[in-house]
Every structure is written in structure tokens, then in C-alpha cells.
Amino acid sequence: MNFYKLLSNNCVRSLTKSINNKPIINPKFITSNTFIKRSYFTKSPNNLYSNNYDNYETINKQQQHQHQHQQLEFPEQRNNNSNNKKEEITAESFESKPLIVELDSKNFSEVIKSKVPIILNVYVNHGTVSPALTEALKAYAQEYPGCFLLANLDVDKNLEIANALKVEQLPTLFTLNKGQVLQQFVGLPDHETLDKLVNGLLKLSGGLIGNKSIEQLQTIAELFIKSNEIEKAIEIYENLLSNDTTQLLRTLLGFIQCYTNLNEPDQVEKYLSIIKEKFPNELDHKIIQSSKRILQLKKQVSQTVDSLYKTHNLTLEQIEDKLNNDPTNLDLKYDLSLLYYQIGEYEKSINQLLEILKINKKFTPKNDDQSNTDSAKNLIVKIFESLDSQDPLVIKSRKQLNNIWFS
Template sequence: MIELGGTQSQAPAGDLIKDVTEENFMQDVIDASQEVPVIVDFWATWCGPCKTLGPMLEKAVTEARGAVKLAKIDVDQNQRLAQALAQQGLPLQSIPTVVAFVQGRPIDMFQGAVPASELDAFIRKAIEAGGGDTSNGLDDAVAAAEEMLEQGAAADAAETYAAILQEDPAHAAAYAGLVRSNLALGQIDQAEAILNGAPAEISTAPELEAAHAQIELARQAADAGPVAELEARVEADPDDHEARFDLARALHAKGDVEGAIDQLLDLFRRDREWNEGAAKAQLLTIFEALDAKDPIALRGRRKLSSMIFA
């Protein structure tokens, strides 16, 4: 596994994850949280959800590379401590209960097993509350891979995205980047297989929704007709909707995204119901494939909206 950015070395698991009792609670939770956030897992051996959540917590804390620590408290073995904390306001009536301590105070909590995405968000919030960096170098690695992809080094970008996913298997931007890298290499089936293998908790992430649209457009590009011939057909008969639609697909396949959008907007203006609203559907697919802040997408969406609500 390669190292991805950052200067922080990974701390030994023994320093990050500890079994805490009444005797060392002040030292390993209250005092320790003055330096770095401490996630406290209240659990018991008989608790089914605890057996699911515990390994997830340990994995997430280990991957945070020292930005946060984990204290595990068996409530059966530490009943007096649990009662004292409950009397101070911590709701420990059910387990698992997970509490984030920052600078000696509880700042957030949840109860029961939660999806990995929610757990990651909880830990990021704790790290940020403690003034820490939540990127662990992965954001820098994603930016570097994006630059490789823009410069045409799709194979190098794919390798970097794959390494990021080894560090964080639920990194939506890395999954989407790996899909786009394979599309750039002409490997549409492989790109689709990668996307289909994404964890369920990130399946609706905007980056992956965009990747779905990009795959659909890539498959269309394989069947796109010659631009010049389609342009001639449209010029000869501006109401040849099929030719205009095919021209839009051909323009997009050649990289003229703005030209494709213009043709589809013209088709929508002429007959918005043609082929069960195909022009609008294709426009939305193109918009989905683009970055939400892309000026071409923003312009196209505004024009489409003005036509819809005119």
C-alpha cells in the first residue's frame, strides 16, 4: 500500500485504541482529549450491535492516523463509572453509545450501530472540533490525480485513485475518478464494473451520479454519426428532430459539449414532447455528467429552465 500525501505518520494502534476503566478514565479520556479528540465507545459483551460497531470504530480511528483516539469502556465491568457519567448527563440507558470528547467535554454522540458513512462524518466532525485536519492527505492525492487526468495521464491517474481507495474504500471522489480514468482509457465496461462495485453507502453521492451519466454518454459516443453529415441534414431540414438529436450526440462525442447543449435546447424549443421528451432527458444527462459549478452546465440549466417556465 503506498503512502498518500501528508506528513503525519500512522500511530501504533495501541496508542490510538485503549480499553478504559474508572482508574484511567481521567487520564485517557478527559486529559487526552485536551490534545486530540477522544471517541468513547460504551459497549458490552452481550450487545449484538456493539459487535458490529466496534470493529468499524477501530478501523475508522486507525485510518484517521492519530487525528483522533478511541477509548472502549465495557459498561458491565465499569458500572460505577457508567452510573457516574449518566448522573452527569450522558444518556447511557442503551448501548452502544458513542461519545466524542474534545478538550475534556462531550461535544457529540450517537446510539446504536450506524452506517460507515455516518460514522466517518461523526469522526470528521470531532476532528474538526478539535482543530485537526480531516483530509489525511487524501484530498491532496485526489487533486493530484485530477491533474494527471486533465493532462492525459489516465493510467497514472487510475493508479493513484486505486491507491486512495485502498486507504479509504468509501471515498466517492476517488471512485468517480477511477471511473473517469477508465473511460479516458476507452475501457467503458471496466468503468461500469468499478462503478457497480462502489459501496452502497456512497451509491447516491453526487460524484457517482455524475459517473453514471458519464458512462451513459460514453456508450452513446460509440454509436455517434459523422458530424458533417448530420449538420447537413439539419441545415436542409431544421425540423428533422432525429437528425438534430443525433447531431447533439455526435458533437458531445467530439468534445463540443456546449454545441451539443445548444442543439438539444433548440430541439426542446421546437418540440419539447418529441420522442417522449428525449431532448430534456439528454440535457439532464449531460448536466449530471458535468461539475455542478461548470459554467456550461449552469448556462444550459438556466436556458432550459427559462423555456420550461416561459
């Protein structure tokens, strides 16, 4: 039962009375789990934020606590069936926009998984101190866009989360990395403390190259790979290779992904040889294994495509036009699937094969070299194996294949 309901009316009135129109304690802050104390500060000529003792408010001395390897606990997410679509993160948006998010029960667990370090700002959107600290933190986030994530938690709207975090005074800051609480600050940190806090998070991101952290650059490069902007990703990895050794393996794996997508096995081998020398225990890494499968399949596809079109001399666009005029021609669909795969259009390649299997589950194309030709089913399975098993495209397409095969 809520502790607030157990209080007498007189007690409630005494706890919630106002001084200068500011409540000492908001009644909804009184719960069976945690009693959160409000702190108010006022501006003075000598000290920008000084305690207002005239209002008889007690402010705890600012405290700083180290919490090594403390795991955050938080309420279960609600409204999992929400129709709100997430805004897709692109390399450009990640590079230019500060990472600032308002926390609630719907996004808390997802935000805490952030790859970049986090400042968790537990605040109220009134009074003087909390809004001032929030604005100062936003300024840091804008100065180092993408280097750390500023997660603001409004206690008035998210009391249960604040209780789970055992917040007893506002404002309270937590610094986190990979879901682990590193530090907790209670009250208003001075500028020197805030500088140290932010610089500490930047070091966790590997330091800075220009005004961007190593972690930010790595993430931007990975987003470029995801959007198939390979040359931009390579440019970032070359910058990282020249200026950073803290995440060398990640950079080398990035190069392997890039040159695999460009179908340049010699370049892949170049960076693989460095990994063999410096990180021999990482040769079974999923990116390396995926690269080998992709290059092997691309070689097979290239040989098949060359064999097919030496005699027919058809371009991708010509095959697409022919298929538009003859949409049930399964041989054309198969050929188009090979060409799409060859240029890295994996989803289009898979979709062509799925359409074939809907019509004929046992389809194998007709050509002069049957020994080097896979059935549509075998080819789509090889494509799945060449990609990351956790890739959303692979997961979705496997389900579609199962539905077709067992229908």
C-alpha cells in the first residue's frame, strides 16, 4: 500500500505546505520504497547557486560515490506493443547531433545498452538547480556530439524509476558505461567536477580525434557500412588506424567488412594477416568467418554470372526489363538474384529466390554448366550463411523461407 495513504490529513498538509509558493515535499513523492527529498537553490551575487536557508530548507552536502561494477536495476518496460516507430539512426545524424534523450519506462532498458558512455541526469523541471544543471549538461553534449549520451530522467514523470535507482536527493547524476554505474554525484557539481566527469567519459570512448571520440568514429563507420557507403567508412578507418591503437582489432575488422563488401579479397587478406599476427585468438571472429563465406560465394556467383552472360551479353537493367515483360520466367529471376548478390543488394537477391520458391520449390535453372549451379533453395541457404545470422534481413527471410517450404 502507498505510504501516502497511511498519513493523516494534517500530516499530509504539513508535509505539502508551500514556502514562497514552492512545495517542500510533493505528496506523490512519498512512497513505500523511497522518500525523495527536494532541494532548492537560489541565485545570489556572490555564488551563482547558493543554499536558500531563509526558506528553512535543508540541503545535504554534495556527495560523490564510487560504484564499481554496480548493475542498474529498473522497472519492467511497459506498453511493449506501442506503435511508435524508432527514428532510424544514420551516420550523418550520429555525427552531427548531440545524443540527448528523455528517459521513461518505455525506453529505459534500451537506452542503458548504449555503446557510448552515459550521463544519467535525474532531475525535476522546476526550481533553479535541476534546470540549470540540465542546461549545462546539454551544452557539453552539444560540444561533443555523439561522444556520450545524456539521458534525462524527470522524476515528476518517472517516480518508479527514480525509486528503483534509490535516488534520495535532486539533482543526482550517474555515469554509466556498458550498463555499469561508475560514479554517482548528488547535488550541483561545480564546473571543474563537470569537466572531469565529461573528460572521464571521453577517455572511456578511447579519447578524441578532432572533436569526436574514438567510439563515435567507430560507430559512424559501422553505420556507413550498414548504409553501404563503404568509401566513407574506409576513410574513417584509415583515420583510426593512423591515430588510435586502443581499438585496433575493431578497426581491422571494419576494414575486412568494407573490402568484403567491395569484393576485394586481396585487401581482406592484407588486414586478416595483421589480425593473425596481433590477435591470433580472434581468427574465429564472426566477422572474419562471415567474410570468408561471402567471398567464397561471390567467387562462385561471379564465375556463374560470367558463364551465363558471355553468350547472352545482358546487363542488369536489361534483365530487369525482360522480367517485367515476363514476370513468371524463373530463369530470369534466378539470374537477377545472382546479379543482385554480386553488387551487394542482398535483400533484392533473396526476394527473387523467395518468389521462385513460392512457384517451384525444386527449381534449378537451366544452363550449360549444371555442375556449378545451385538450386534456388541451396543458393538462398548459402546467402544466409554468408551473412550475419543475427542480421534482421536473415531472420526475416528465414521465417519466410520456412513458411514457403512447409506450406
